[in-house]
Amino acid sequence: MSILNSFVKEYADKFFEKEEVFETGLVGDIKKVRARLLDDKFLPSFQLRSILDKQLRRARYPMEVAITGQFSSGKSTFLNALLSKNILPTGITPVTSKVNFLNYGEEYKLKITYYSGAQEFAPIDAISDFTDQRKDDMKDIKYLTLYAPMDILKDISFVDTPGLNSQSQSDTDTTRKVLRDVGGIIWLTLIDNAGKQSEAEVLEEYMEQFKNKSLCVLNQKDKFTQEQIETTTNYVRKKFSKYFSQVTPISAKMALESRAHHKDVLIQDEYEKFISEFKSDLKNNDVESLEFFENKFKEYKNTLSKINLEDSKDNAKLLDESNIQLVIDFINNTIRPQALESKEFAIKRDLLGICDILVSEYQNILSVYDSLIEILSSSENEILNALDAIHKKYSKELFNIYNSLETIMEKMAHETYKNIKTVKTHRYENKTGFLNKENYAKIEYNTYWIDSDNVYKNLFYDDQTIDKMFKKSIKNLKQIELNADESFRDVYRIIKSNVHRWQEPYELIKKNRDVASDAEFSTTRHFAAKVYENVLISYHRAILENISALRKKFAYFNGALSYSYIQTTQATIAHFEQQIAESVLLYEKEPTKFSVYHPREDEILTKLKANFGFEKIEDFLTSKRNYLFKIIKYSKEQYLEINKQRIEFVESKKGEYISKIEDLKEIKEEI
Structure with missing residues (x-):
């Protein structure tokens, strides 16, 4: 089981x-x-x-909050306060010249990304070597990413920008792009600079569209009285209301000092120090047990106990006075919900955009097949008219050949008729005389014979007129065959030319957007390149088949014309000689009932045509439904059937992409 x-x-x-x-x-x-x-x-x-x-990475990536403002507003100090650690370099000179991303990592490290695409890592202490705009080699750096094992960075990624009054236009442009893409913005300015005309101009140029996600932080409140702080805050709220959802005065210095001595921060620092030393000892010493680490562990526990026993009232008061918690609350209560909603909206908007791009690219491919269908459909009248033109043109030429052949027959019949000679002969007739004695009377009468030698001499041997006339007709017929062949090929060339005009631009068709499928466009190019195998070969085979059928009929007809006209004439003369001989016998038996037969010229012509198989020749050359008509009729029916099949084939190819477009639209609906 x-x-x-x-x-x-x-x-x-x-x-x-x-x-x-x-x-x-x-x-x-x-x-x-x-x-x-x-x-x-x-x-x-x-x-x-x-x-x-x-x-997918974007969805998983923490919310981004940009810290921006004019130079020397204390951005680095402010960020250090939020992180509770002096990570970013600070000073009175404008040093931050690159975008710095502060992300969560298992350990402290710095990643430098260059415009060339190259990356390198460095100790976090070396960050100032890569952020000072006064150094010439900074121009090759695109951005910096600082990794730190801090819980706040698990949910929030901070972006430290060069500011909007950077000495480098490229840095200003970079900052502008960052502001557009992040979930929230903290505009940091000094209280004594807030509201100045220079700042107003920058805000008007860059910040007007970001009000819902922007907080204005007035730094260095520790340098002013409460009254000065309130006056400036109210002024900025009123003047810059269209740029910020909230205006908050803070002291980054007080916040950093208080947060750096916060129990949780101190405990975290001791933990990181303890773990670092532990890893170092394990790496550098050959140990068989953890006994060597017992003393350090006891020291670590004692240090934690002291931290927990310390009086943190003054530190808590300093933290409260710094107003840094108001900034954190704004991030959590205002920026975060909007950022999550904005991120979801932006990602889904981008996914919809991707679907639209793919649909558009498939529609480009569809247009390739649509245009081919249009070519095949619009060519129908042209092809049918071209086939009709073949029938119209060569029917006249075939009729001319028929007239030539009939002239030959008439000439042969006339020459034969001219050479029917009258011959006197006699017969004996039994007459009953006196006393019933038998008495035979000799009676003279006229009979006829055909001077065949003279006929052959005049028709065939002396000037060879008939021979020349036959050869000329055969030659003309052969030329018609060759011309008709070429005309049929011209019909195929019409289709080929029309399709090749379609083919030329699409053999090199490429996708317009990177996200589109290379393979789909490769398949389309391959289809265009192989259009003979995919489409034209059916028409070509049909034309060659029709040419072959026409050639066979012309070959038969040529054979008929090449049949010995001398033998035909001999057979015709022999026939009439037989007729004359039979009529003489009948006449001599019953002269009152029968007469000696004298062939008429029209009878000779009819017999010549019959012996020559002229009825089939006439049907081939002059009947309304002659062989050329039948070939053209079949060709038109065959062409229409092939055209229908090829259009259906192209439609089936097109259907594959229509189905994919419908699938993409369904995916869009689900998004």
């Missing part, structure tokens, strides 16, 4: 497709869209996979 269950399970795992289950929330939604867009049927590009992975 267990063997059977194992077999059933293995069979189900192999042959029954399991529906993938995605977690709820934005990440799950992106994964679902990603799985559908990367389905093999779309032949997805590497770029599409990359951008979808980027959206």
